Amino acid sequence: MRGLPQGSRIYVRGLNWIGDAVLSLGALQGLRAVRPDLEVTVGAPEATADVYRLSSAVDRVVPLFSRNPLFLFSKNVPRERFDLALILPRSFSSALESVRIAPRRVGFGSEGRSPLLTEPLSYSQWKALGLHQSTYHESLVKALAPEASYASPRLDFSPGQLAEAGKRFEKIVPVGGPVLAVNPGAFYGRAKTWPSAHFVRLLSELIGEIPDLTVLLFSGKADRPMARVLEEAIGSPRLVSLAGALSLAESAALLSLCTLLLTNDSGMMHLGGAAGRPGVALFGPTDPSATGPVPGPGGSRFSVLIHKVACSPCFLRECPIDHRCMEGLSPEQVRGEILRLLTESA
Ligand code: SF4
Numbered sequence: 314m315r316g317l318p319q320g321s322r323i324y325v326r327g328l329n330w331i332g333d334a335v336l337s338l339g340a341l342q343g344l345r346a347v348r349p350d351l352e353v354t355v356g357a358p359e360a361t362a363d364v365y366r367l368s369s370a371v372d373r374v375v376p377l378f379s380r381n382p383l384f385l386f387s388k389n390v391p392r393e394r395f396d397l398a399l400i401l402p403r404s405f406s407s408a409l410e411s412v413r414i415a416p417r418r419v420g421f422g423s424e425g426r427s428p429l430l431t432e433p434l435s436y437s438q439w440k441a442l443g444l445h446q447s448t449y450h451e452s453l454v455k456a457l458a459p460e461a462s463y464a465s466p467r468l469d470f471s472p473g474q475l476a477e478a479g480k481r482f483e484k485i486v487p488v489g490g491p492v493l494a495v496n497p498g499a500f501y502g503r504a505k506t507w508p509s510a511h512f513v514r515l516l517s518e519l520i521g522e523i524p525d526l527t528v529l530l531f532s533g534k535a536d537r538p539m540a541r542v543l544e545e546a547i548g549s550p551r552l553v554s555l556a557g558a559l560s561l562a563e564s565a566a567l568l569s570l571c572t573l574l575l576t577n578d579s580g581m582m583h584l585g586g587a588a589g590r591p592g593v594a595l596f597g598p599t600d601p602s603a604t605g606p607v608p609g610p611g612g613s614r615f616s617v618l619i620h621k622v623a624c625s626p627c628f629l630r631e632c633p634i635d636h637r638c639m640e641g642l643s644p645e646q647v648r649g650e651i652l653r654l655l656t657e658s659a
Contacts, residue, residue: 531564
């Protein structure tokens with residue numbers, strides 16, 4: 314790999330999923346730590362643009378609106394030229410759209426796109442190692458700066474964002490006490506979600522036994538119905554649903570003030586970790602050794618709970634059988650871990 318001259322302008326093609334985007338921040342932070350001279354612009358779809366806007370490792374974010382197959386001519390791909398494009402997704406289209414953006418293009422060679430990259434990395438070699446996804450991102454930035462290493466992904470909120478989150482928090486939790494943030498959904502599909510009946514039982518018990526506990530429901534708009542089911546079934550003023558009500562940046566800033574996060578394997582899990590919160594992550598059809606939570610800034614960690622079944626990981630969006638991986642993860646087990654972490658944080 315050729316070196317990068319001082320002050321080079323880098324275009325980073327960002328990722329399309331929130332969790333992946335958060336994980337990629339650790340690599341961009343590592344790059345910034347050793348090459349603060351580089352000017353880093355990220356092109357990202359609206360769904361993840363806020364993730365990159367919250368990183369001080371990124372100088373500028375260009376939102377990409379179009380998934381038009383004629384993207385080469387789309388006004389939504391940056392018109393300007395860069396010295397090098399670092400292409401985080403593995404798609405053919407992300408490499409093709411970068412051809413007219415930069416003369417040097419670095420990414421993993423997959424989907425037959427190696428000829429479009431000037432410095433391709435071997436995806437099959439990386440995949441064969443069976444490593445965590447964070448190492449995928451680290452390999453890419455190491456191709457630019459070999460001394461760069463992966464850092465804990467971190468969200469850098471502005472003072473204004475934190476002040477606004479603080480006001481919102483005080484309104485919701487005027488009396489203090491621990492606050493359990495809960496993400497009952499998963500954008501990827503229902504197979505990743507813990508059953509609503511388990512959430513209802515667990516949260517009802519916790520609200521009953523911890524007199525000053527507040528539960529905040531976080532989720533995207535698509536999971537509003539699921540949040541409504543929990544609200545109606547639990548029927549407590551100490552459970553407040555913010556499902557679909559906040560932007561990604563607002564959710565993340567508010568999460569940073571909560572005590573713990575209970576979440577399915579989802580983008581919210583990685584967002585909460587990067588906001589510095591510890592928590593409990595529930596895994597079923599996916600593999601925590603590949604995409605599980607990484608340590609957050611300041612060393613915060615998630616406990617990963619999993620009910621081992623022979624068919625896991627299947628990586629399906631919908632379970633074709635009886636959802637035993639999630640049904641078998643009992644509310645008692647999750648309750649025990651939450652109580653342990655609440656005691657630790659008191
Ligand atoms: S097939 Fe197995 S691992 Fe996949 S969602 Fe169903 S129970 Fe879970």
